[in-house]
Amino acid sequence: MAFDGIRQRLGAIIGGFDAAQSHRRLRGFRASRAHVNTLIAGAGETITARARWLARNNGYASGAVEAFASNVVGDGIKPSSSIANAAQKEALQKLWLAWTDEADAEGLTDFYGLQRRAARELFLAGEVFLRLRPRRPEDGLSVPLQLQMLPSEMLPMDLNRELPGGGTIRQGIEFDRIGRRVAYHLLRRHPGDMTDPGLVGETVRVSANDIIHVLDPVEAGQLRGVSRFAPAIVKLFTLDLYDDAELERKKTAAMFAMFITSPAPETPLEPVEEDLEVEPGQVVRLDPGEDVSTPATPDSGATYEPFQYRTLLQIAAALGIPYPYLTGDAARGNFSNTRVALLDFRRRVSAIQHSVIVHQLCRPVWQRWLDLAVLSGAIDLPGYDRDRRSFQAVSWLPTRWDWVDPMKDASAEILQIEAGLKSRSQAISERGYDAEQVDREIAAERKREAALGLDFRRPGSPAQGPKGEAAGDGTDASDGKDDDDDPAADPDADDPDDDDDDAKPKEDR
Known part of the structure; x- marks a missing residue:
């Protein structure tokens, strides 16, 4: 305390940073110097409980959670294997697609549904755990692996102690003597689930190799996640109370x-x-x-809507969600302003997709899945044990965002491809699809159309060559004949009674 007093007096004498002074304007501003882990240990469970309450009872909070999850994951962040052998890659992609329907240990959704649930938990609680559960061959899975999702409450925040050999347990996470995560001490039952007959407070040690801990740390050294609702909870709850008071006032006045x-x-x-x-x-x-x-009957007044708008803007900024996504109000703002806000939001989402969802969730699942697929004989990849890294190389493709006017967006993309500024493979991968698979599907469709005498390509599109020839196949898209030399192309060519325009004088046409 004495040292703090000396430091404050020294700061007052030296000056320089107004933000560090203790004058009248900042007299009540007492910022905690505790580390983020200490703050989360003391307040994390309360913040998470309040965030979950708001998501269940407040429309804005519920909309924010859904907007975050649907934009971060969408239809799913899907893998595209980088294996050079086309046959091996196709077999691997088919096996993965079959397994995604079996991925959830609870059987409620597929792997991409688990991604979406993980994104919701990341927004609500700041973290989520997935346990990799190997299965027996007799379980009948395409690959003997499933994922069990565990909420943040399953890892006790107050479990801290030292271990023999220099290891420690901090907030339920076990570290070795050099600071590596080696295990998680998870509760056997949710502390708030009264329907589970398990023992309250009993924990089980699970190796870190079998646990995926998804979180987006905001400070260096942070161990546990914190809800994204943290900076918005006070305003959301207070605004809810204000709206309730206005409704009750109008309701009471309408009774008389x-x-x-x-x-x-x-x-x-x-x-x-x-x-x-x-x-x-x-x-x-x-x-x-x-x-x-x-x-x-008292009215809400002319200040009600502006107050609501400004407060909701602050809440949207705190949550990192654009105002239209939070409120569903698309009437405010012009197209340019809305587009700027969406561009910024999509950059944030892209960072979360690649640095959190892909890096922490998708990559370890893919690696464990491929190991078990090879070991179980579900797929044959000769040389996998000698060159495991090259076989596991993969690109993760998020769902593409579309603008309000997809026609303009598609036209701009076609111009970029034709100008050589972008490849078709890049454009297809940005839409969340594998370019080689799309090309195979297109080739199969062209072959089927040719066999049936069909052609659904738009005249003049890049998919057609000169005179309707398919790009690369050297055949005419119609019947292989030149319409100029074919009398059948003009039904009136041999009709002597036809009063064709070609027979008229030029000035009468």
Whole structure:
């Protein structure tokens, strides 16, 4: 304390940074110097509980969670193997697609549904755990592996102790003497689930090789995640209370239809057995001296909507969600402003996709899945044990974002491809598809169309060569004949009675 006092006096004498002074404006600004792990240990569980409550009961909070998950994952972040052998790659992709339907240990969704649930938990609690569960051959899976999702509450925040040999357990995570994660001490049952008959507080040690811990740390040395609702909880909850108060005020005011005033206290009105009901067009007769008045229903005022808008802007900024996504209000702002906001949001989402979802979730799942696929004999990859890294090389393709006007977006992309600024493979991968697979599907469709005498290509498209020839196949897209030399191409060519324009004088055409 004495040292702090000396430091403050020294800062007051030296000056320089107004933000470090203790004058009148900053007298109540007492920032904690505790490390983020200490802060999360003390407040993380409360923040997560409040975030979950808001997501269940507040429309804006629920919309923010869904907007984040749908933009980060969408239809799924899908792998495209980099194996050079086309046959091996096709077999591998087919095996992966079959396994994605079996990935969830609970059987409620597929692998891409697990990605979406992980994104929701990342937004709500700041972290989520997935346990890699190897299965027996008799379970009948295409690859003997499933994933079990565990919420953040399953890892006790208050489990901290030293271990023999120099290891430690910090916030439920076990570290070795050089700081590597070696295990997670997970609860056997959720601490808030009263329907689970398991023992409360009992933990089990699970190797770190079998646990995927997905989090987006915001500070160096951070061990556990913190909810993205943390900077917005106060305003969200307070705004909810304000809206409720406004609704109750209007509801109370609407309960009173009219007031009847007696002429004098000496001649009070006799009490009536029933309240007077007012109907449209009704004529009400009053006794001499009686007066009827209607209450002035209070309005919310001209400041209600601007206040709501500014508060929701602050909440959107705190959550990192664009205002239209948070509120569903697309009327405010012009197209340019909205586009700038969406571009910034998509850059943030792209960073989360690659640095969190792909790096922490997708990569370890792919590596473990491919190991088990080879070991179980589900796929034959000769030389896998000698060159494991090259076989595991993969690109992860997020779902492509579309603008409001996809026609303009597609036209711009075609121009970039034709100008050599972008390859077709790049354009296809940006849409979340594998270019080689798309090319194989297109080739199969062209072959089937040719066999049936069909051609669905748009005239003049890059897919057609000169005179309708298919690019690369050297055959005419119609019937292989030149219409200029074919009498059948002009049904009136041999008709002597045809009054064709070609027979008329030029000035009469």
